Amino acid sequence: MKKISVVTGGGSGIGRATSLKLAKVSNHVVIADVNEVGAKETAARIKASGGDASAIKIDVADEASVAALVQSAETKGHVETLVNCAGILQNGSRVEDMDLAEHDRIWDVNYRGTYLCCRAFGPVMASRGTGSIVNIGSIAGFEMFPLPAYSPSKAAIHQLTKVLAGDLGPRGVRVNAVAPGFVMTEALRARVEAGERDTSVMEDQKTLRRIVEPDEIADAIVFLCSNAARAITGATLPVDNGWLAGLAYNTYAGNKKN
Numbered sequence: 001m002k003k004i005s006v007v008t009g010g011g012s013g014i015g016r017a018t019s020l021k022l023a024k025v026s027n028h029v030v031i032a033d034v035n036e037v038g039a040k041e042t043a044a045r046i047k048a049s050g051g052d053a054s055a056i057k058i059d060v061a062d063e064a065s066v067a068a069l070v071q072s073a074e075t076k077g078h079v080e081t082l083v084n085c086a087g088i089l090q091n092g093s094r095v096e097d098m099d100l101a102e103h104d105r106i107w108d109v110n111y112r113g114t115y116l117c118c119r120a121f122g123p124v125m126a127s128r129g130t131g132s133i134v135n136i137g138s139i140a141g142f143e144m145f146p147l148p149a150y151s152p153s154k155a156a157i158h159q160l161t162k163v164l165a166g167d168l169g170p171r172g173v174r175v176n177a178v179a180p181g182f183v184m185t186e187a188l189r190a191r192v193e194a195g196e197r198d199t200s201v202m203e204d205q206k207t208l209r210r211i212v213e214p215d216e217i218a219d220a221i222v223f224l225c226s227n228a229a230r231a232i233t234g235a236t237l238p239v240d241n242g243w244l245a246g247l248a249y250n251t252y253a254g255n256k257k258n
Contacts, residue, residue, distance in 0.1 A: 002027035002077025005225075006069070008060050008086040008117060011038025013185035014136065014221075015085030016045075017214035021222045022081065023051035030073045032058040033086070060086045060113030061105075070120045081225045082121045082133045084114045089187055090150040091196060103149040110153035111160070118164055118175070126171035132225045133168075135161050135177040139240050142179065143247065154179075158236045165234030174233040176224045181240025183212045208241040 005026040009015035011033030023029045023046040031053060033039040039055035046053035056072055059065045073079050088109045090102070114135050125131025140147055141154030157177060164175040182188065188211075191197045220239045223229055238244050 003081075004028050004030060004073055004077040004079045005081040005083070006030045006032060006073050006079055006121065007083045008032045008058065008069075008113070009136075010042050010085060011035040011055075012042075013085070013187060014180065014183060014214050014217045015083070016042045017218035018083055018085060018221050019053070020046060020049075021215075021218045022083070022225070023049065023053060025222065025226070026081065027052060028076050029053040030069070030076065030079075031055045032060075032069050034059055058086075060084075060117055061108035063116055066113075066116045066120050069117075070124060074124065078128060079121060079124060080131050082117060082125075082131070083221055083225070084117050084133070084135045086113050087136060088150075089191075090147045091191070092146040093148060094146070095148045098148050106149040107153050110150070111156050114157055115160060118160070122164065122168050122173060122175075125173045126168055129172035131168075131173040132229075133164065133173065133175045134221050134224050135175070137161070137177040137179040137236050139179050139181050139238060139243055141236075142238070142244060161236060162234045169233055174224075174229070176229070176232060176234070177236040178217060178220050178224070179236050179238045179240070180217050181212050181238070181243040183214055183217055185214055210241055212239060212241050 005022040007019045010019040010031035019029050019031050019042050031039040031042045036057040043053040043055040058069050088106045137158045138154035140151040141158045145151045161177040
């Protein structure tokens, strides 16, 4: 039976980079994205490189849409890997200034979308006694940012990952998360070009003094999905070029930067 990987949000950014790498170790990759054009472009790139992939349009916040994704993916083989990359970013905002509709949509996609996909695919994997799920958290889920919807949604994903690991682990399914730092995706690049982000500030706080690339997040995800991580579950792995470490180290009173 073919081993299937499913990547939500696979039409761009971290999801696309992950899909391209999983194609090298999977029999087939299902790229699911609300952006159908982007999903098809990712699938085409995989096929051009000799892999096998398909694209499907999905709204991860819609239960019926997620159920259709499970049904479609399972017709291609056994889903053994699920990566929940679908998510929405947010610009900085005061709590009282944030539009409630935007707040709710971020939670619908980031948290509810992750929850629905895990809830739908987890039992299917558990019925076979094997599988790996990787969720996308964030350094914003560890530390305070002026992001009253995005940060709490990512902190919730960190906790959800632990809950799922406890629930699905006895049935053979591992659940982990990665917590990216500032990643130079298309979305971040657009914000930088619009003057909404300052890359020098991002780089100065990182101990490795550079912004993370999507491929580097994808490498961590593929590792967590692999047999090399067979003893790891319930973990949230920061992939941030040392931002979390640098945050405290670089602000220590009187400390000179290296």
